[in-house]
Amino acid sequence: MDTEALQRRLAAFAAERDWEPFHSPKNLAMALAAEAGELLEVFQWLSEAESAALAPGDKGWELAQDELADLQIFLLRLADRLGVDLERAVEEKIRRNAERYPVEQVRGDATKFSHRD
């Protein structure tokens, strides 16, 4: 994914529509969280097994795909507005997660994976 090229296209899309004043980081964070809420709706009454069995063509799968695209778009747009290098931030986070969750200590227990600190 060419994040910079996508960010330029999304910025142009907003600029052409005079939407820039609406795209404050605060508002984009709300829009992103609203999309996350729509993603939850797809899965809320499904069992975990049902969620794992969704496949292309299933209504739930198609809805999920659509929400994932919306989430990626708002994520790119918000990173752009804040000046966050998304790729570098992901690399840094993976590195820190590896330090914080050593294989031997957390094996088989995802509850030890707390993103709270």
Next chain:
Amino acid sequence: MDTEALQRRLAAFAAERDWEPFHSPKNLAMALAAEAGELLEVFQWLSEAESAALAPGDKGWELAQDELADLQIFLLRLADRLGVDLERAVEEKIRRNAERYPVEQVRGDATKFSHRD
């Protein structure tokens, strides 16, 4: 961003820790939405102008960067589990948004941008 390579690394990270049983699409959607909630926390008491003025070194900016990384990681992981091609889904969505929000009709009015239909 090499999404496939990142997805392979994130899958290996989970596999080494025996976290795969926890990573159902349902659970990953919850984790992603929880991260979106943390992102909201960064901005909830800031004005839009304050949110736009955040810069590297500011506590809010650093927190936001961290949450954006978490969101990207869960987005990649969830797309991988569902078999969604994130890049293609984004392209398709941008194409549809261009059709649905013609410049002349929506200029200056982001409220016409409804992702609800």
Next chain:
Amino acid sequence: MDTEALQRRLAAFAAERDWEPFHSPKNLAMALAAEAGELLEVFQWLSEAESAALAPGDKGWELAQDELADLQIFLLRLADRLGVDLERAVEEKIRRNAERYPVEQVRGDATKFSHRD
């Protein structure tokens, strides 16, 4: 629950701290959604059965209780700021849900329960 008395106390709590300028409906909606994100965190790696087995004294139960209180507080505060009569709105919604989800049509299928329309 005496919602009006609680709303008066919460308004006084905010006024004493000069927090009223921060308590726009927009900001309170963000704070409420952020709390909902924290609630998700409690349950995201638990199975449905584990979530149903939580009991007082369990860390997850205590965290959930805390988040439910926060959610109720922000809900009361936001309803107050918007001038929504929460109790009447709930009665009206229950009435409409009964019309929209007739027992015979939706029995055993919660996926028919869509709050999307």
Next chain:
Amino acid sequence: MDTEALQRRLAAFAAERDWEPFHSPKNLAMALAAEAGELLEVFQWLSEAESAALAPGDKGWELAQDELADLQIFLLRLADRLGVDLERAVEEKIRRNAERYPVEQVRGDATKFSHRD
């Protein structure tokens, strides 16, 4: 608001439709967070001032009222399933907030109000 009577009616509503198996705390938390996402949608492109100016009859106000009702319903239902006494939890939380945010220390600075601990 007679929370216990409402909880009995909501439990009966679910039982009549055989929806109880879907109403695990995990799923109800997801449904509640999805409603919070819909609430965000109402406010995401509005300024704070616009959000404060919403009045009965405005489309945004009516949507917000509807979402607040949904949120209250899921909050009551989830508290019921977990065995949380919502009213007591709120009282306890207000008491703790008063201790944690002494008027003199936090006046005019809502950012000191962190619900994160």
